Amino acid sequence: MALLEVKNVSKVYSKSKKNKGGSLTALDDVSFTLDKGEALGLIGPNGAGKSTLIKCITGLATQTSGEITINGYDTKKQRVKSIKKVGAIIESPDMYKDWTAMENLLYLADLSISKEEGLDKNGVKERVESLLKLVNLYDRRNDKVYKYSLGMKQRLGIAQALLSKPEFLILDEPANGLDPEGIKEIRDIIRHLAKDLDMAVLVSSHNLSELQLTCDRFLIIKKGKILADIKADDIVKGGTTVVIQVDDAVKAIDVLKSEYDITARHEGDGKLIADTEIATGDITKTLILNGVTVNGITVKENTLEETFLSVTEDKKKDTDKEFLSANGTAIPTEDSETGKEDK
Amino acid sequence: MFGKLYLGELKKLARPKALITLAVLCVALFIVFVIIYNMQIEEPLNTLREAAESTENFTEATGDGVFDYYQDYISAATPENVDELIAELNETKKTYEERNKKKETKGQYGAAIKELRCGIAMLEYMKAHNVYGKNLNVEGYASYYAVKNAESFALYYFRTIAAILTIYGIVMAAGLYADEYARGTIKLVMLRPVTKNQVTTAKLLALFTYILGILGVASLLGYAYGAIAYKSVSAEKVYVVFNASSVFACTVGGTVLYKMFFAAVKVLSFASLSYAIGTILRKKTPAIILSFIVYLGIISALFTIFGGERFLFSTNTDLSVYFGFGVGEYINGGNFFLALPLLVIYLAAIISSTYLVVNKRDVI
Numbered sequence: 001m002a003l004l005e006v007k008n009v010s011k012v013y014s015k016s017k018k019n020k021g022g023s024l025t026a027l028d029d030v031s032f033t034l035d036k037g038e039a040l041g042l043i044g045p046n047g048a049g050k051s052t053l054i055k056c057i058t059g060l061a062t063q064t065s066g067e068i069t070i071n072g073y074d075t076k077k078q079r080v081k082s083i084k085k086v087g088a089i090i091e092s093p094d095m096y097k098d099w100t101a102m103e104n105l106l107y108l109a110d111l112s113i114s115k116e117e118g119l120d121k122n123g124v125k126e127r128v129e130s131l132l133k134l135v136n137l138y139d140r141r142n143d144k145v146y147k148y149s150l151g152m153k154q155r156l157g158i159a160q161a162l163l164s165k166p167e168f169l170i171l172d173e174p175a176n177g178l179d180p181e182g183i184k185e186i187r188d189i190i191r192h193l194a195k196d197l198d199m200a201v202l203v204s205s206h207n208l209s210e211l212q213l214t215c216d217r218f219l220i221i222k223k224g225k226i227l228a229d230i231k232a233d234d235i236v237k238g239g240t241t242v243v244i245q246v247d248d249a250v251k252a253i254d255v256l257k258s259e260y261d262i263t264a265r266h267e268g269d270g271k272l273i274a275d276t277e278i279a280t281g282d283i284t285k286t287l288i289l290n291g292v293t294v295n296g297i298t299v300k301e302n303t304l305e306e307t308f309l310s311v312t313e314d315k316k317k318d319t320d321k322e323f324l325s326a327n328g329t330a331i332p333t334e335d336s337e338t339g340k341e342d343k
Numbered sequence: 344m345f346g347k348l349y350l351g352e353l354k355k356l357a358r359p360k361a362l363i364t365l366a367v368l369c370v371a372l373f374i375v376f377v378i379i380y381n382m383q384i385e386e387p388l389n390t391l392r393e394a395a396e397s398t399e400n401f402t403e404a405t406g407d408g409v410f411d412y413y414q415d416y417i418s419a420a421t422p423e424n425v426d427e428l429i430a431e432l433n434e435t436k437k438t439y440e441e442r443n444k445k446k447e448t449k450g451q452y453g454a455a456i457k458e459l460r461c462g463i464a465m466l467e468y469m470k471a472h473n474v475y476g477k478n479l480n481v482e483g484y485a486s487y488y489a490v491k492n493a494e495s496f497a498l499y500y501f502r503t504i505a506a507i508l509t510i511y512g513i514v515m516a517a518g519l520y521a522d523e524y525a526r527g528t529i530k531l532v533m534l535r536p537v538t539k540n541q542v543t544t545a546k547l548l549a550l551f552t553y554i555l556g557i558l559g560v561a562s563l564l565g566y567a568y569g570a571i572a573y574k575s576v577s578a579e580k581v582y583v584v585f586n587a588s589s590v591f592a593c594t595v596g597g598t599v600l601y602k603m604f605f606a607a608v609k610v611l612s613f614a615s616l617s618y619a620i621g622t623i624l625r626k627k628t629p630a631i632i633l634s635f636i637v638y639l640g641i642i643s644a645l646f647t648i649f650g651g652e653r654f655l656f657s658t659n660t661d662l663s664v665y666f667g668f669g670v671g672e673y674i675n676g677g678n679f680f681l682a683l684p685l686l687v688i689y690l691a692a693i694i695s696s697t698y699l700v701v702n703k704r705d706v707i
Contacts, residue, residue: 059706
């Protein structure tokens with residue numbers, strides 16, 4: 001049994017002014033699983049449904065249909081049991097600003113640490129202190145939180161998420177407001193938690209390059225639907241992009257199509273982009289033999305960002321085609337799409 | 344877990360700045376109150392009685408002298424004339440009731456009728472128990488009100504603090520959930536293995552504890568100062584007309600206790616209302632404004648024009664009006680046995696709606 005199981009989950013927000021009087025489908029038949037030791041990145045544009053999904057998983061919102069279980073406990077019917085071993089930062093690391101970091105964590109520790117752990121007052125304090133050390137805030141533990149920078153609050157947010165020694169950690173935009181050093185620290189913490197402590201980690205972020213370094217699996221979500229569920233290895237393996245500089249772009253496109261069945265895109269000034277794993281030497285040779293002058297050829301590995309853009313673009317085209325065939329009218333623009341801002 | 348949740352909620356309420364402000368306010372009020380209380384002209388009730396006896400028609404002389412007029416009957420009653428006095432009061436009551444029903448004077452005689460009913464009840468009690476005397480302590484007229492003593496000082500100070508706390512409680516209660524939504528901290532709590540009902544209960548109990556704690560300190564402070572500065576009349580006997588129909592004997596200390604109790608109930612009632620509105624709307628300011636509209640009796644004032652104000656929440660929060668002669672305002676047709684269940688129903692509806700909304704709604 002997977003630690004997290006999301007089965008056919010949909011979330012529909014009812015009519016409200018915010019939704020311009022109509023109902024809004026924030027999640028549409030979402031299904032996936034997550035195992036211990038896995039770090040899963042959740043990617044999607046604003047309003048894609050990422051935060052709604054996280055809220056449903058943590059029981060902060062209730063799905064309209066479908067089922068979510070954590071460790072076998074239904075998050076809707078057994079919320080308390082299901083989140084016992086879950087730590088999370090949702091949307092922003094809001095803390096009680098008039099309290100010190102120590103006071104915040106001690107209060108939340110009292111609510112998080114279960115009796116079964118048998119920790120006394122000193123034990124709780126020790127755990128809090130060790131977490132403050134982990135997130136590098138121990139020296140500032142007695143400062144009121146309103147004096148903290150955003151990065152410090154973010155780190156404190158991670159500390160509060162780890163209070164219950166969770167088996168499942170959910171981080172919504174954990175690198176928000178952090179400097180490069182802070183981002184690296186968070187990345188190292190996440191990787192340590194997932195790999196060394198066998199924790200399941202779900203990270204939602206807009207920073208795709210950072211996410212690629214942190215996670216080993218990605219869910220691409222748009223308009224409440226999961227468009228792709230990709231492993232990190234597959235992104236690299238999945239293909240390479242070849243950039244070719246030629247004198248005659250039209251002829252080169254024809255040659256690549258007839259010889260290798262590759263569809264190359266012309267980006268202007270003789271620059272062609274082609275997704276292929278064929279060796280650059282072979283491509284160069286074939287083009288020259290067919291009378292095309294090759295001025296340069298380079299290989300670029302696919303990034304998560306490219307994969308994301310390619311998946312969302314493909315799906316958009318598919319949706320547009322479906323829309324056109326169904327309605328016989330103009331393609332809707334991004335602006336006309338209904339989408340709930342979840343950030 | 345609930346205990347820790349509750350203690351956490353207490354800590355959130357007891358913010359140092361808020362506590363210091365409140366403490367300064369209470370001490371300042373205490374000092375002002377001591378000065379005002381000591382400036383009062385000590386006027387034993389006998390003075391009023393003598394004045395009444397020397398006036399041919401006391402009611403006309405004092406304008407709205409209904410209050411003192413019936414005290415005059417009580418102090419003048421003897422075993423020989425008590426039946427005659429009861430008959431007189433019944434006759435007057437009948438006249439007032441007719442006037443109260445007339446279109447042009449409808450509802451204007453409610454307070455006078457209540458006083459008459461209290462007077463009749465008291466005289467009948469005196470007759471039945473053979474208790475007569477010029478210096479009889481009757482709640483609403485009792486001489487302990489007119490002279491300085493520990494009990495009256497403690498009660499008046501307590502009531503002043505209770506009035507301040509009603510306002511303070513409304514403001515505090517409105518933000519219990521609303522502030523957490525506004526600051527985003529609600530998810531910090533709701534992400535823990537605690538139920539929504541536990542959080543709602545912990546907040547409400549912490550609010551009640553905080554209010555009752557302050558009231559407790561105020562009562563002790565008032566009584567301690569009163570006992571040092573003045574004489575205590577706690578054990579003195581006093582007669583209380585209940586619900587304008589029956590009489591029971593009590594000690595002065597006892598009356599002070601139940602008055603404090605009802606004053607506290609009123610504070611907690613408005614705090615609960617504000618808590619519910621703040622939670623349902625998730626906004627503090629509208630909750631404060633709406634609660635103040637109810638507290639200041641703006642809605643009940645409208646209802647007074649059309650009648651039916653006795654069914655409103657705000658008119659039933661102060662149950663002490665049903666104990667004694669002239670305690671607080673009187674509601675036309677008001678009755679303790681209508682007011683108590685109504686208050687219970689209102690509070691149950693207010694509190695349960697809070698639970699219902701928190702449970703049904705997504706946290707964020």
